[in-house]
Amino acid sequence: MMEKMIFGRYLPLQSVVHRLDPRAKLLFIFGFVIVVFLANNALSYGLLAVFTLVFIYLSKINVRFLLAGLKPVIWLIAFTFLLHIFLTREGDLLFEAGFLKVYEGGVRQGAFISLRFLLLIFVTSLLTLTTSPISITDGLESLLKPFKKLKLPVHELALMMSISLRFIPTLMDETDKIMKAQMARGADFSSGPIKERVKAVVPLLIPLFVSAFKRAEELAVAMEARGYKGGEGRTKYRLLHWQGRDTAALIILVVLAALLWWTRS
């Protein structure tokens, strides 16, 4: 669990998609999320599906990992599909059993919306599977730079994200330690009446939050002792390089949008 927390879902492989600049990938994803909603008939959905499959093939990511990403939403997709099948009353009647009536329009609608979910999940999963959390953070920081003019503390936000990332394993360790310490004192988290179980959580949470405050104070002092004074004039250790293939990826997206515009009804 610890390992999974640190590296996220990133799978370090060698592929074109992995080598793309994180900024290009982020822009691509945001564009794709909008473009997906252009599709509204079989031809345009087919085009989107083919495009997504090519993208997956290029990334060399095992489909198994993409399917794992579906787990948290699969029931919802199924639920939506069924709702549309049974409740949309359009087109020809396909099937009837008692009060259940399935219309052609419902099947089509349900299939399209489920497909849209699937494609969105696949493409956005590809981002986190082919890019490490730290480089996505760098990419986000770089893309959001224009917002600095609006007084949005972009650099600090990115720094706090990486600190949050860095401290997840540490705080997980600490939670575990406090839990065991309280269990040794007789706390019982998993049995007994509800009131007792809820009460058992209190001595777990209080030390955890109080120690987070102490740790933040220590960190702030340590950072300032090393000369940290906000984002002004700070240089970067990891630099991003925009290359031809990054521009190409965005051009492909524009072409896809144009094709969808042309094929949609």
Place this chain on the structure above:
Amino acid sequence: MSAQHERLRMMLTAALFAAIIGIFAQITIPLPFVPITGQTLAVGLAATILGSRYGALSALLYMLVGAVGVPVFSGMSAGMSIIFGPTGGYIISFVLSAFFIGWYIEKTKATVPQAFSANLIGMVINLAFGTVWLKIFAELSWMEALAAGFLPFIIGGIIKAFLAAWIGIEVRKRLASARLLPQPTKNRTA
């Protein structure tokens, strides 16, 4: 202590709280019928303890860390696919509800009953936003969206709001006595 140091310290605290929210999202307290997931509880706690500004910051950081692929969302899931997915509204509205909870508590005397009502309204904001998002994304009718995204979470939400208020105010008292929370209720200068 300078204002700059104070600001950095509170931002770091918000970052650590974001990490705690991520850890708590993986923990479920197994109660009969309504298992309490740690995610909303931890967001409520962060807002109750940190106030509007830094409470909302920690919820935002939690969302962003999850978006870049660290599995901090419930069930070890992560990625933009969750945020742009049908259940993304709940995560996005954590920022709103955290801001509201913190703001409400700052406006009052930060007692447990007041924190409880703040957390209750925060929960309603969270569920309402999440349900509207679900309705639009999954193209459901209002009744269907309510049945899938609002009604099942009410009882657990009330318990969580109470826990967040009770524990949050308790933590604030301890921090104030340890001088770690500089201006206990009116945290406006930071």
